[in-house]
Amino acid sequence: MMTRLTDDMVKDIIASLGSTDRMLVSLTGMNTLELACDAVGITPDMIDLRGIRVGVVPVTSGLGVIRKFSESVAEIVRNLGMESAVTEASDVAGLAEALSAGCEIVFMADDVQFIAVNTKNGRHSDNSFSTAAGYVSALKGAAGGLADRKVLVLGAGRVGGTAAELMVSMHAEVTVYDTDRKKSEDLSRRVGIKIADDLGDALLSHDLVFNASPAPISSDNIREGSVFSSPGIPFPFDDTGIKKTKAIIHDPLDIGAAVMAVQSASFSRLKP
Ligand code: PYL
Secondary structure (H helix, E strand, C coil), rough: CCCCCCCCHHCCCCHHHHHHHHHHHHHHCHHHHHHHHHHHCCCCHCCCCCCCEEEEECCCCCCCCCCCHHHHHHHHCCCCCCEEEEECCCCHHHHHHHHHHHCCCEEEEECCCCCEEEEEEEEEEEEEHHHHHHHHHHHHHHCCCCCCCCEEEEEECCCHHHHHHHHHHHHCCEEEEECCCCHHHHHHHHHCCCCCCHHHHHCCCCCCCEECCCCCCCCHHHCEEEEEEEECCCCCCCCCHHHHHEEEECCCHHHHHHHHHHHHHHHHHHHH
16 A cells, blocks of 8 residues: 655645756756656657646545645646646546546546546556656666666565566666565566665665655665665655765655656657
């Protein structure tokens, strides 16, 4: 079960979208749009996002609506050049509202899955894949390429597992650590990667780390000058740990939602 965002983690997203974009440019050489396109395997000139109507539907199931979550998704999408709005209604009525308004893409999230449906052909993007692909592209940008590089993946869940698979396909030398050894073994068997038994040793022997776990990371375990691509929530570093790293790429929602938007748009809008 993925870690759930809280009101507190979401409340500042809209205000900090500009600084997140600048962080990405300085650390990865790509802005949010370029990064999202790279994660989807296209370049910005291959797709025209302007004028695409996007609906974001609040969903009240499970633990209910997260304050500002839908508004944050709508703003992230707007920043990519698309037209987006949160529906007045929630749940099924909100979906019907988005479809009646002619939305080409509809975003919805419950406690288990967050998807963006392309209403032209029914294909959809998913936040777990998009977050993995977006943060792998970010690490690739920050590291100057991942081929033949050692990368440690923390967390063998949906995001960490997908990231491991993507980085193996980029010929990185991937090692995985999860507190649940069985999850590490399942992923290792499926993707053909090494397993780390000791978190401290693994972190101290890797310059590049993909962190998709919800656990805090002790500054004692951080290798001086290491680069973290870290979608894991909550933010796992203390001030001492931050100072030891060369770069930390992290945001609570922006990169994943931006990749979802570009991927779902690419299902119907790729230029011939
Ligand atoms: C998409 C985030 C990224 C990490 N965990 C995922 C999460 O918190 N999922 C729950 C999202 C619930 C949204 C709520 C609403 O406001 O519509 N149903």
